[in-house]
Amino acid sequence: MDDRSDAGPLVTVEVDAALRITGWNRRAARVFGIDAALAIGRPIAEVLPVAGDPAAWSGALSDVEEPQIRVLERPEGPLHFEAWSQVIRDGDGRVVGATLCGHDVTARQREARRLGVDSRLLAALLENLDLAVWAIDKQANFVLQRGKALQTAGLRPDHFAGQNYFDVYGDLENVEDIRRAIAGEATHALPAEVYGIHWLGWNLPTPSDAELSLISIALDVTASKRTELELRAKLELIERQQDVIRQLSTPIIEVWDGVLSLPIIGLVDTVRTAEIMDNLLQAVTRTRARFAILDLTGVEVVDTGTASHLIRMIQSIRLLGAEGILTGIHPTIAQTIVGLGIDLTHVAVFAKLRDALVYCLGKLRARAKV
Incomplete structure (x- = not known):
């Protein structure tokens, strides 16, 4: 291993044809917590065991254009190691070893898993709950419209994409709430009636976003509103009946x-x-x-x-x-x-x-x- 590889920003590990470690740079020592003296001469599968796959390093003896991620078993927890391999050949073209270059992507993988869970969670909410979610950009143009409740309103996903919010909904009573939200004032659980549907809306400004100015979430509460009105009518009837009963009694x-x-x-x-x-x-x-x-x-x-x-x-x-x-x-x-x-x-x-x-x-x- 030359000085350039030893001082490089990537983990560099060299192995021979038997997958024994022959080179171990300083970055490898920092990432894996193992000194070169303890790593060189030992099988890579022993020094860097791959969870559940003892033969995972066999593919290192072939040129790999796309990086591979191997999950390494470490005392402090799994480590996701993304690496490219380049084979080393002798004068007759026979493979005598390989050089692995890579880096620790554990944090990236963890974030990707989190984003994946978040994405699935959001999809489940939008597909199963009576929600409508929409976003507008800095010019108040619709960027996105999603949610099961759109079907109830007779709309399709991204029905108004590219159109200006105030051109579409400028005559609604709550339009001033939207203007205040675009200006940075969040609003929570505001009632509105659109398309004959009763909604509770949350308008969330996004001042730090370079593209979006507002994300809005609307919950279809028509059923509960109808129940509320029915209960209120029944209570009023009961109160009138009680008043009559009191007068008669x-x-x-x-x-x-x-x-x-x-x-x-x-x-x-x-x-x-x-x-x-x-x-x-x-x-x-x-x-x-x-x-x-x-x-x-x-x-x-x-x-x-x-x-x-x-x-x-x-x-x-x-x-x-x-x-x-x-x-x-x-x-x-x-x-x-x-x-x-x-x-x-x-x-x-x-x-x-x-x-x-x-x-x-x-x-x-x-x-x-x-």
């Missing part, structure tokens, strides 16, 4: 001129009691009622918070110039009121609605005579 009845009756039925919680109070106070004001009867015959249990609301309702009715009356109190409700220490001395309480009506009519007649 707490009807305010004007049983006589100046006398309102509110029969309360079913479970009464704090929220419902607040609604009842609001409706009753408005009815008292609207009808200028003198009496408001709260009939609790249909209610068996209330919590302490609800009981407090009922008493405050009576007090609020009094502030409007009317008299609040309680009827049909169950024993458990009476215990709850007593447990709260509420004084009902100044509140008219009757066992039955009829008794309360007699009381109200009597007071109305007495006022009429005065």
Whole structure:
């Protein structure tokens, strides 16, 4: 091996006809971590074993125009060695050895595998998910359009390739989002409706790219949007039905001129009691009622918070110039009121609605005579 080969940038290994190492330059020593003294004289298959193929070096004794990559077994992990071989012949033309020149391409192979995985992953996503991916260049011209969702929109791959984005989609509502993205402002999960399809779009600027200005990913969410709209309509219907049920379950009845009756039925919680109070106070004001009867015959249990609301309702009715009356109190409700220490001395309480009506009519007649 001459000085030029020994100092060259490539790994240079020389072998004889028996594939024993006869030359080993300094680059080989650095790449393989083996000094020339330990390598020369030994079979190359022993010094540089090829994973799973003991005869892999036999091809070195022939001229190879295209480089071959051999995966070498190394203590620190596989090493990908790319090398060309040139045979050495004697005066009679017989092969007496070969010179191998190459370099470590482990990092390149690793990157190639990663890119291959990335490519397969991207292809799987575009072929199987409802995605549309497109890219535009610095002049806002379409460079690429891919994705399964293009078929749903009635488009083929690269349908608008070479056309300007703003010529094609300049009238869309989200066109300003695209302008901002081209200017460098990324946008995420923006809704848009195009071709009758609902999309969520991610616009990703590429300022460091020499050719592209923007990559956009759009997800077809039409099915989920339709479900969302259906659920929203159902919720609105349920809310309207609940409002009707609340009104029907707490009807305010004007049983006589100046006398309102509110029969309360079913479970009464704090929220419902607040609604009842609001409706009753408005009815008292609207009808200028003198009496408001709260009939609790249909209610068996209330919590302490609800009981407090009922008493405050009576007090609020009094502030409007009317008299609040309680009827049909169950024993458990009476215990709850007593447990709260509420004084009902100044509140008219009757066992039955009829008794309360007699009381109200009597007071109305007495006022009429005065």
